[in-house]
Amino acid sequence: MPLSPMTYPDGHVGWRAHDHATVRAVLADSRFSIRPDLMHNPFVPGSPGDAPPSPPGAFADHDPPGHTRYRAKLTGQFTVRRMRVLAERLEAITASHLDSFEAQGSPADLVEHFAVPVPGLMICELLGVPYERRAEFQQDAMFLTGFSGEETEAMFAAFERLQQFMLEMVAAKRAHPTDDVLGDLVSAEAESSEGALTDDEMATMGMMLLGGGLDTTTNMLSLGTLELMRSPARVDAMLANPDAAVEELLRYISLTPATARTALADVEIEGTLVREGDTVFVELGSANHDPARYADPDVLDLARGAAGHLAFGHGIHQCIGQHLARIELKIAFPGLFTRFPKLRLAVPESELPRRASLVIGGLERLPVAWD
Structure with missing residues (x-):
């Protein structure tokens, strides 16, 4: 059936959407809310009202009209x-870090020396954050997206530090305008006569872009590299058609496996009635492996192209940075395997430390070797 009953950690009996068509239907329906304070938490015990309302500017956790x-x-x-300017910068950044990575000598940790710093530099370029200050926010940003549900006080402390950092960036760009996303946003709001964003809103918006741009691409680079190293044929397919290969890796890995929505009214989804207040666990990973949508979905076919995958979500909350993420992956993967065509694991795969995150999967380290 399109929707299956699901008992949540707090005892609520809600639903799970797992096939491609149903997941798209729920994500595209304006009668479902993304607000964390309205939902039964599908990951850890938590009922509506347990989570505080999302702060102003946290666009990914707001419904319309605020989200709009x-x-x-x-x-x-x-x-x-x-995007064109950033692509040119990324090519230079990728080449520079591959030089540094090679200089480390084999074996070396791909996460530390490539998968973390390259997206870090790119999000700095996008937001106009001085790279020398990256260490101030990178650890906190990655902690928030790697949150395992057990460090609530630490999570709020990290959030507050990031908010303060971005407030400083907003003030700096107001004093000295810059040609980047945050700088242009600050300049545009200074000229806005109605509905202008507050400093807190702009800081939070920048912080969300920061966290998303750092962590997701870092983990796609590490997990994607792990999959590509499994056979020379995969490397050849990546180098032959990076566009198709990246889309298939996004589908196959499904970095963000699930999200959730809460019904704001009674909603019928393909014959099943979801009552107002019910939470639906939306399984993006399952939808991306739906055999009704993709033949042999559990096979990584890098020539597939994977049109219509849901790795970036769907509907009004589809990832706003998806174009930049694609650019990063389509430059970084070919750059890495052109430089190191016989890259291989330096330890047994069973020894790779995986992140214990409720939100985004990934690797803590990826030791690799080359000839």
Whole structure:
């Protein structure tokens, strides 16, 4: 059936959506809310009201009309010109870090020397954050997205530090305008006569872009590299058609395996009635492995192309940075395997430490070797 009953950690009997068509239907329906304070938590015990309302500016956790207002302010910042400039910078950044990685000598940790610093530099370029200050926010940003549900006080402390850092960035860009997403946002709001964003809103929006841009791409680079190293044929397929290969890796890995939505009214989904207040656990990973959508879905076929995958979500909350993420992966993977065509694991795969995250999968380290 399209929706299956599911008992949540707090005892609530809600639903799970797991096939491709149903997941798309739930994510596209405006009668479902993304707000954490309205939902039964599918990961750890938590009922509606246990989570505080998301702060102003946290666009990914707001429903319309707030979400619409925030999203409209950001969408215009991801221009073709900016993506082209960032692609040129990424090629230089990738080459530089591959030089440094090679200089480490075999074996070396790909996460530490490549998968973390390359996206870190790119998000600094996007937001206009001085790279020398990256260490101040990177650990906190990755902690928030790697949150395992057991460090609530530490999570709020990290959030507050990041918020303060981004407030400083907003003030700096107001004093000295810059040509980057945060700088352009600050300049545009200074000229806005109605509905202008507050400093707190802009800081939180920047912080969300920061956290998403650092952690997701880092983990896709490490997990994608692990999959590509399994056979020379996979490396050849990546180098022959990076566009198709990256889309298939995004589908196959499904870095964010699930999200959740809460019904704001009674909603019928393909014959099943979801009552107002019910939470639906939306399984993106399962949808991306739906045999009704993809033939042999558990096979990594790098020539597939994987059109319509849901790795970036769907609907109004689809990842706003997906174009930059694609650019990063389509440059970084070919760059890595052109430089190191016989890259291989330096330890047994069973020894690779995986992240204990409730939100995004990944590797803590990826020791690799080359000839």
